[in-house]
Amino acid sequence: MTDTDIKKGLAGVVADTTAISKVNPETNSLLYRGYPVQELASTQSFEAVAYLLWNGDLPDETQLAQLRATERAYRHLPAEVRAAIDLVPLDAHPMDEVRTALSLIGAKDLAGTGSVLDVSGSTEENLARSVRLFAVLPAIVAYGQRRRRGQQPVEPRDDLDYAANFLWMTFGEESDAVVVDAFNRSMILYAEHSFNASTFTARVIASTLSDLYSAVVGAVGALKGPLHGGANEAVLHIFDEIGSAENVGPWLDEALAQKRKIMGFGHRVYKRGDSRVPTMKAALDTLVEHYDRPDVAALYDTLESEFVGRKGIYPNLDYPSGPAYNLIGFDTLTFTPLFVAARVTGWTAHIMEQLGSNALIRPLSAYNGPDERHIDGYVPDAAALEAAERAEEPVA
Ligand SMILES: CC(C)(COP(=O)(O)OP(=O)(O)OC[C@H]1O[C@@H](n2cnc3c(N)ncnc32)[C@H](O)[C@@H]1OP(=O)(O)O)[C@@H](O)C(=O)NCCC(=O)NCCS
CATH class of the missing domain: 1.10.230.10 (Cytochrome P450-Terp, domain 2)
Incomplete structure (x- = not known):
């Protein structure tokens, strides 16, 4: 292997196919399941775009109503998740709160699974998990900002759609339509972006047949960095x-x-x-x-x-x-958690796609450490000699 074979940062490497989004730097375009993201941001709700990413097509009225009903049913922050967030120091980064909350949600959901052999889940199970994470994340993010400001949590409102309710839970007042619209657009624009670092992290974890929650928690860690979501x-x-x-x-x-x-x-x-x-x-x-x-x-x-x-x-x-x-009123520290609430849709779509035609993601590395060397006085035992002999044999 030569230095030119090494693609530092995997730059330019095509690691797999995806039907979820297409980034075309030549035409400066981004398509979600074939639709230009600008068109989606101007015409759709974030719920409809989440449905599109997960299912491949935009929902009809009934499908959207069903998704919205499920989203409303899982908007509440479970008491034990709130208690877990409260254990995170107030001066820790809110991404640590989000990571902790999602990890607990996963552990509770998977409790009793019995064996690591059956954690990756069916598409139906993973779709249901994805919708629940999408539904609960606004409560996690809103609670984080309120607790840092010394404010009491605000309960979700069933008469508001996703974006309006997110702002309601964060600020405890109804936002104007232009604000809700701008926020909805931002969530759509952040929802998906092919094999970016956090999505690729999620796919690497999913490829080991670990569970969806572990893949999402890993993605949160990748997104935290300033070269990615922290920007x-x-x-x-x-x-x-x-x-x-x-x-x-x-x-x-x-x-x-x-x-x-x-x-x-x-x-x-x-x-x-x-x-x-x-x-x-x-x-x-x-x-x-x-x-x-x-x-x-x-x-x-x-x-x-x-x-x-x-x-x-x-x-x-x-x-x-x-x-x-910032203008909407979110604290600067809340920005990257907002990105999580949006990107969880893309991450989970990718996790399901990865599991749909899985291959363990395991690249090679070019070693550039010291040449082989030995401990003074070490005498190889029979097993070590046998292993050395086997290494000399040609591979069949
Ligand atoms: C996003 C980013 C990591 C892309 O990195 P990349 O494709 O690996 O590009 P590089 O970091 O190799 O940059 C290439 C050159 O442009 C410069 N450059 C790139 N982004 C820059 C920035 N935001 N400010 C100043 N210089 C920058 C680099 O210093 C480098 O210059 P050099 O060739 O003289 O060393 C990089 O542009 C960056 O760090 N941006 C700021 C963080 C950010 O906004 N992240 C959000 C990404 S969506």
Whole structure:
């Protein structure tokens, strides 16, 4: 194996087929089950898109009503999950809360399974588990933000759809329609993105025939990192550092001199712009107008034009979604958990797809450590000699 055979970071490696989404950097497009994500974000509810990702087609009215009924039935935060979240230190990152809560939900659901041989589950079981995780995540995320603010939890409302209820449980008041719409769009845009790091993590775990919950918990860990889901949170830290549009130039001079990565820009796959950005930027614009915050738009536009002008690196989805979530009222620490609530739909669709035609994911590595060496005074025993002899034999 030569150095050129090694694909560091698996860059450019096609690891499997998928029918769930298609990322085409050449045409700057992203399709979910064939539909452009921009069309879905403009016309569909997040519930309908979740159904599409799991089942392959958009739901008819009855199917959507059934999904919504199940989603409403599992919106409540179980008392023991709330108690588990309360054990997580208040100054731990909320992604640790989410990971802990999902892990407990999985352990409870799989209790009594008996053997690790039967944990991967049938498609029906995994679809039901996926819907339940999708339904309960808003309660987990909303409770996390409220507890950090010293507020009591808010019970879900059965008369509200997913996005409106999510905002209700977080803020304890009904949000305006433009806010609900912008939030719904963001959830759709974040729902799925082929073999990104967290989805691939979920598929690796599923490929061992472990359970869906373990795969989702692993994906949460992968999403936490600032090179992946943590970037939307990092964008707000950058905005806070810069302060206002007129500081962008000097701030950028210094950041680039220090070779800092500017969070919210760049993408492993899209090199000429992230296809989701214009849709999310339009949603951000409606929020800027709604909350009358032209200063946010000025900072956003100035940093974008300065950075693109200097480096030719374009914004990714985290760039507009960070300030959008901030305007809605989410704490910066809550941004990545919001990403979990959206991406759980894509993760679980991929877990089921992986299990549908499974092959254990196990790549090779090129060893570059010390040459073979031995412990002074070691005398090989018979078993070691036999193993060494067998290694010399040609493979049949
Ligand atoms: C997303 C990301 C990890 C993609 O990484 P990648 O495809 O491996 O690209 P690289 O990190 O190798 O970057 C290639 C070059 O562009 C530069 N670059 C890429 N993104 C940059 C950014 N956001 N700020 C400054 N420079 C950046 C790199 O420093 C590198 O320059 P070099 O060739 O002089 O060393 C990277 O763009 C990044 O770290 N972005 C910031 C984090 C972020 O927003 N993540 C969310 C992704 S959806």
